[in-house]
Amino acid sequence: MHRIVFLGPPGVGKGTQAATLAGELGVPHLSTGDLLRAAVAAHTPLGQQAQGYMDAGRLVPDDLVLDILRERLAADDARAGFLLDGYPRNLAQAQRLEQITSLDAVLAFELPAHQLVERLSGRRVCPTCQTVYNLATRPPKVAGRCDRDGSELVQRPDDRPEAIGTRLAVYAEQTAPLLSYYRKSGLLRPVDASGTPDEVAARVRGALH
Ligand code: AP5
Numbered sequence: 697m698h699r700i701v702f703l704g705p706p707g708v709g710k711g712t713q714a715a716t717l718a719g720e721l722g723v724p725h726l727s728t729g730d731l732l733r734a735a736v737a738a739h740t741p742l743g744q745q746a747q748g749y750m751d752a753g754r755l756v757p758d759d760l761v762l763d764i765l766r767e768r769l770a771a772d773d774a775r776a777g778f779l780l781d782g783y784p785r786n787l788a789q790a791q792r793l794e795q796i797t798s799l800d801a802v803l804a805f806e807l808p809a810h811q812l813v814e815r816l817s818g819r820r821v822c823p824t825c826q827t828v829y830n831l832a833t834r835p836p837k838v839a840g841r842c843d844r845d846g847s848e849l850v851q852r853p854d855d856r857p858e859a860i861g862t863r864l865a866v867y868a869e870q871t872a873p874l875l876s877y878y879r880k881s882g883l884l885r886p887v888d889a890s891g892t893p894d895e896v897a898a899r900v901r902g903a904l905h
Contacts, residue, residue, distance in 0.1 A: 698779070700777070700779050701793075703802055703805070704807075708815075709805060717779060721777065723777040723779060724778050726778050742760055755866060801904060802874075806886060813860060813864075817857070818830045818833070
């Protein structure tokens with residue numbers, strides 16, 4: 697069973713690694729950020745409530761996130777395991793998660809703050825297929841266009857400088873305390889997130905074996 701949480705600051709590379717590992721392990725990549733962005737794009741009531749918090753870089757209220765997470769974890773494809781990316785983000789969320797499922801490991805990705813800012817500032821996303829690029833480290837073949845479908849790449853609203861500062865502060869205040877929480881429970885496995893995505897992926901595999 698692979699019931700794994702990806703924990704780490706904004707821009708550390710959780711989504712990039714989860715996309716690789718989910719394919720290798722045959723379990724779904726469940727990202728609360730992706731689920732919330734889909735709700736915003738679809739203009740659902742949840743999306744309308746969440747958008748202001750997300751664009752500002754603040755956490756969406758726990759109850760709103762729990763509803764979509766519970767629904768997603770109950771889907772058939774998550775029965776054999778999952779990679780949970782972006783949840784929990786505070787102690788209350790961790791305690792609620794324990795009431796829904798047990799976990800096998802919590803991978804804690806680590807990177808110095810200046811590299812987080814570089815990765816976030818350079819990120820561009822395809823609004824059609826959601827492929828993630830980086831101007832410095834993973835540029836598209838044609839500037840500004842998605843390799844897969846040619847859509848014009850966009851910057852996430854929360855990747856603008858003012859929101860990045862808020863997100864890093866929110867992580868330090870509310871999410872970082874989960875490191876000691878999961879260390880105490882014996883689930884925590886630190887992963888050095890520096891270097892290329894392939895180098896980080898090799899460390900992820902090492903941490904899981
Ligand atoms: P969410 O989408 O979860 O954002 P995040 O945690 O801030 O993480 P990111 O998606 O920014 O970064 P990542 O670590 O996945 O990095 P990535 O792989 O993309 O949440 C967004 C918002 O939703 C929150 O602020 C909040 O409002 C709300 N939300 C979500 N969950 C919530 C919850 N549980 N409770 C309340 N609110 C919630 O990589 C970043 C860039 O770096 C990319 O350009 C990538 O190409 C590049 N890159 C990746 N790896 C490398 C590498 N090894 N070397 C060089 N470049 C790399």
